[in-house]
Amino acid sequence: MLLKLRAGEKLYINGAVIKVERKATIELLNDATFLLEAHVLQPDDANTPLRQLYFVLQTLLMERDCAPDTLRLFNEMSAATRQALGGGALADGLRGADALVDGGRVFEAMKTIRGMFALETELMKDKTTANAA
Template structure:
């Protein structure tokens, strides 16, 4: 797998943080767990239920020691989030993310959650508008 990084960009590879000084291309010759800087959210950005779930999965990929605890947290938080959102596309997406996590496809589950962020924002905006009325 080829990874193209911009100058100053960070790569999170098997728990290590790698920063390149100039534009670089890395070739991974074996199976590795990695996240590009663009896919990483900071703790203060985990300010909604779906972003918190994303952060938990991110932690699972980045910190191997935390992986079993992060998986348990994801399962519990996902179930609570599905219940809070009720039916609809967000709950359906969460079920899809659960299935991906169960099959070990963490990065794909994170991608699914990122795709749900706009729906969550819209639902939260609608709820805030209804509460203000």
């Protein structure tokens, strides 16, 4: 797999952080778990239920030593979030993400959750507006 990085960009491979000084292409010759800097959510940005779930999955990929505990945390948080949502598109999306995680496809589950961030923002705005009225 070829990864093209811009100058100053970070790459997270199997928990290690690599930063390139100038534009670089890196070829991974074996199976490795990696995240590009654009996929990494900082702790301060994990400020909504979906972002917190995304952060937990990110941790699952980056900190393999903690995988069983992190996976359990994700399952508990996802179930609680789905229950709080009741139903609808977000709950359906989370069920899909859960199935991906169960199938070992954590990165795809992260993409699914990331794709729901805008919907979550709209839902939270609507609830804030309804509570203010």
